[in-house]
Each structure stands twice: as C-alpha cells, then as structure tokens.
Amino acid sequence: MIRNAESPKVSVIIPAMNERKTIAAVIHQAYQVHPETEVIVVANGSTDGTAEIAQRIGAKVIRLPHALGQDVGRSIGAGEAKGDILLFTDADIVIKTRDFIPLTKAVENGVDVALNKYLGPTGKTHVHSVVLAKHALNILVSNPGLKGASLTTIPHAMSRRARDLIGTDNLAVPPKAQAIAIYKGLNVRGVHEIDVGKTNPRRGRTKGNDPLEGLIVGDHLEAIDWFISKSGVRGNRSDLTRNRESVW
Structure with a gap:
C-alpha cells in the first residue's frame, strides 16, 4: 500500500x-x-x-x-x-505516468492551466457538435490558438492559484472554468497530446449517439453566456469602423 x-x-x-x-x-x-x-x-x-x-x-x-x-x-x-x-x-x-508528467511539469514551470492537446475527430465533413463548441468557445474568449483543447478533456492540470481564482464550484462546469481562467488572464495552454479517444470506453453510446453530447454543448453555452455577461456582447472586441448611428 x-x-x-x-x-x-x-x-x-x-x-x-x-x-x-x-x-x-x-x-x-x-x-x-x-x-x-x-x-x-x-x-x-x-x-x-x-x-x-x-x-x-x-x-x-x-x-x-x-x-x-x-x-x-x-x-x-x-x-x-x-x-x-x-x-x-x-x-x-x-493513462501512463509519462503522459501525466508533461502537464505537471508545465504547471511547475509557470503555466496556470495545462490542457491535453487532443482535439477529437476533426477531419470530417460533419464535425461533432462538442468539437465545434470547444473551438467556438476558444475563439470567443480570444484564445484561438487552443483550437479545441479543453478542460472537458482529461487529463489536465492546474496550479493551486488557478483553482482558487477560478473557484472550485466553477470546476463543475469545465467550459465555464476555462472561460473564467482566460478572462482573468491566467496562462492556459495546450501542453501535451494524449489520445484518450482510443481508450475511452464510450459507455452508453449506441449507433453513434452520445448521451453526454447535449450536456457538454449546454455547458459551453453557459460558458459563453458567462463570458458575454462580463465582456459585453462583442466579447471585448471593438466595432472597428462601423458607424451604426448612420442607419437610423
């Protein structure tokens, strides 16, 4: 023991x-x-x-x-x-220890939130809605370099400081936790790719249906709603050269 x-x-x-x-x-x-x-x-x-x-x-x-x-x-x-x-x-x-260590080492070296770089199946004409939701959220929060890397995917690691700034309650909704981390200026980075898609038992899925799909997409919508509530409907982006008053 x-x-x-x-x-x-x-x-x-x-x-x-x-x-x-x-x-x-x-x-x-x-x-x-x-x-x-x-x-x-x-x-x-x-x-x-x-x-x-x-x-x-x-x-x-x-x-x-x-x-x-x-x-x-x-x-x-x-x-x-x-x-x-x-x-x-x-x-x-x-998951082998050798795949955990790059994540913990990244945090030890200053990354606040270290993500698995696994993106799921993307080379398809019809991409899974969860994959799309992950990309959409990262684009909205102005971190498109993450692509589909997400706190919804294990394994991942974070510093104690990141946990405290995000809030443990918010970790129950991983996309929201990710949006909070980026909004608060934490260093969120895709660190190491572990293909968990090959080993995931995918329990409860029959004929291509995923019972968690709606839940995970809903979590991303909650994250988007939270981010917009803090940053405004344009997500802290400028309106560029548009003169909206001219249409009235």
Whole structure:
C-alpha cells in the first residue's frame, strides 16, 4: 500500500463510479507522477467496491452517496486537494505516468492551466457538435490558438492559484472554468497530446449517439453566456469602423 504524502506537491483527483476493474491501475500510475503525491478518489455513487479498493491502496476517498457526475466529483476533489499542482484524470481510462508528467511539469514551470492537446475527430465533413463548441468557445474568449483543447478533456492540470481564482464550484462546469481562467488572464495552454479517444470506453453510446453530447454543448453555452455577461456582447472586441448611428 502507498500512502498519500503529508505535504504533497501534486494532488491527483480521480472521480469514479463503479470502476473496480481499472481503479487500482489508475491510482498506481497517479502515484508515480511525483515523489510527494496525494491521490484523491471521489467515489461518485459507487456500489461495486471501487471506494474500498482505492482506500486499501492508500488513496484518500471521498464518498458521495449519489452519482453527481464526473465534473462535480472533480470540483469536490479539487476543494480537498493540498498540493501546489492539481492533476485531473478519470477512473475508467488507465493513462501512463509519462503522459501525466508533461502537464505537471508545465504547471511547475509557470503555466496556470495545462490542457491535453487532443482535439477529437476533426477531419470530417460533419464535425461533432462538442468539437465545434470547444473551438467556438476558444475563439470567443480570444484564445484561438487552443483550437479545441479543453478542460472537458482529461487529463489536465492546474496550479493551486488557478483553482482558487477560478473557484472550485466553477470546476463543475469545465467550459465555464476555462472561460473564467482566460478572462482573468491566467496562462492556459495546450501542453501535451494524449489520445484518450482510443481508450475511452464510450459507455452508453449506441449507433453513434452520445448521451453526454447535449450536456457538454449546454455547458459551453453557459460558458459563453458567462463570458458575454462580463465582456459585453462583442466579447471585448471593438466595432472597428462601423458607424451604426448612420442607419437610423
């Protein structure tokens, strides 16, 4: 059993619901990110022994009696994190430590929010609405260089300072958290590409339908609404040379 560091440098937050088959392997990779690491597993309505396995290995386990969703789990776990760097991943995809380290190193070197550069399937005539939403949000917040890199995609990392400026509650809506981070001038950067599309079990998807599609697009609309409420309907952009009064 590996125990959490008392004064961690890195906190790894892992929301999990009924992931007993993979949770041990995910935690094992997480513990190797840094010599001083804590692992926080948010057992999100789990009933299959996931929490017990995580606790036996040495992770801190937060038990939620009802399934509140992965993003809420990340928000709650982030609020409990003690590390200077927060790393977020999921319990159903085993990602190698070597793919976590570029994210944590980027934060250690001054990046506030380090994103997975994976953009999803873009080389199509009809691009998935979630992919479009990610690109649209980054363009609106004047960071088009991010393309479709997003806090909706794991793994990603952020500094404790970024967590505090964004607010842990806002992490429950990842696109909104991203908009807040950029609006507040944080250094948000796509750092390292991990193709999670190949390993994502895509549970609940049949005949090409994604039950999370509407939820994620809705989260992006919420983010856009928040940004416009702060920056104005033109998103802090000028009206250039238009003389709108001349039409009256």
